[in-house]
Amino acid sequence: MNSFTYVESSESDPEIPLVGGDVTEGVVRVGDTVRRPVGPNAPLVHALLGYLEEAGFPGAPRFLGIDAAGREVLTFVPGEVAGRPRPAWLADEERLASVGRLVRGYHAAVAGFVIPEGVRPSRGLSEPPGMPPAPRYPAEVVGHRDYTPDNIVFRDGKAAALIDFDLARPTTRVDEVSNAMMYWAPLCDPVDADPLLREVDVPRRCRILADAYGMSDVDRSRLVEMLTLGTRRAWFLMKQRAEEQGGGWARMWEEGIGDEIKRREAWLDRHGAAIDAALSTP
Template sequence: MSGGTTTVVRIGRTVRRPVREWSEAVQWLLGRLAAAGVRGVPRWHGVDVQGREVLDFLPGVVGTYPVPEQARRDSALTSAARLLRSLHDATAPLPDKTAHPWQTPPVEPVEVICHGDFAPYNCVFQGGETTGVFDFDGAHPGPRCWDLAYAVYRFAPVSTVEAPDVPDVPGQARRVRLFLDAYGRTRDERRDVVDAFGPRLLALVAFMRAAAARGDPNFARHIEEGHADLYLRDVEHFEAHRATWDRVVVG
């Protein structure tokens, strides 16, 4: 999670972005996804004369807040789940997942390469379908449930925020179940995602606080704006309605 520090410039059918400490790992990942034939992810085309990475521009509407209507449809939710499944399946057999300088350390047990920030604001949508995902800065090795917990948090969404795209608790639970069914999780695997929800958000808060303590102004600003407090409230919200998640999501 780069904290919104990366300046991205579009040039024709490409985007250009600065090389970061973890760019080598992301380049390796994108190369493996391309080799596996995964659709909906940008291809890496090297470095330009200004020292910037060159990647594909993904056409479509980005799901930035307030989330556009087509990104809130059930069809966008289920196609997002299938896209995330394709990313995970392509990386599961790779033997050297932990041998690269990821921005975020691996999370055990390592099963796949997690996107790390799979959310509407990092996806593009066309005709009510999720057609692509970008910004792999937060990618890291970890379990599928770790990535899924954050994805359903953002896509359902599971939140205390009052906004047109945030349904009531039964509606949130329904959409979480819809996402996990589209991904193909079994009952026990859905429980793993429910169990991972709180730890995943608490890990994000810890990451933000550590980055701010190291002097990262962007994460310091996010904390000042109340992002960490929101995540903590949403953990409490999730725990307060655990019976609903167990009944509707786990089943």
């Protein structure tokens, strides 16, 4: 899908900074549009958003073109996002279940998407030495892969839309669900969780998400294995991005994301069996 020039309206609107993400900087709202820097994965993201628009999927912004400043122009998605500090409803289980349903709805909408010829997902950097190999399960969908509270828009107390598709690429359904669990269960040492989520029943919340998504028995059986391996790989990837890409990645590393990942790995070693039992119990 070729990018095209966005034609501005005759009336000029002010640029209002939108904050909350960890990596992408320079995101602003202009009227009913959002302007973002063009990332290395833009060809795939633009094709994906175009497909979702044609499929009638309401839970994603529309790509409108490139403005005179060289930025992506997307439709602004109205609603409520769990920015920082996190809102009191972060632990609400009805909202949690709606996240699972939104992810499933996205997968249903994107199931027929074929990456256009000549467009390749941005792999970014080569895999660093010492990183464990990825699981050998075949990709099933082009996933969003970044279901943070900052990237899900709620309306009327329910997850209604996804934003920020920068990390989209082919992946498995279990990786997608586990990514949502990581942020919403959450899957981490309680010391690293938002205060609103430190006392929650994490295995129960994993089950709520899995049930709302309609997760298969096979994927439930693979989840803890893939979570553990993905966490081990994440330490190497985050370190490499911090060293070679800088910016927000370097800031996150300096703030201790590497140590947080190590604590998550140890936490999963202690609690993986409880999560597996919660997912598999009839």
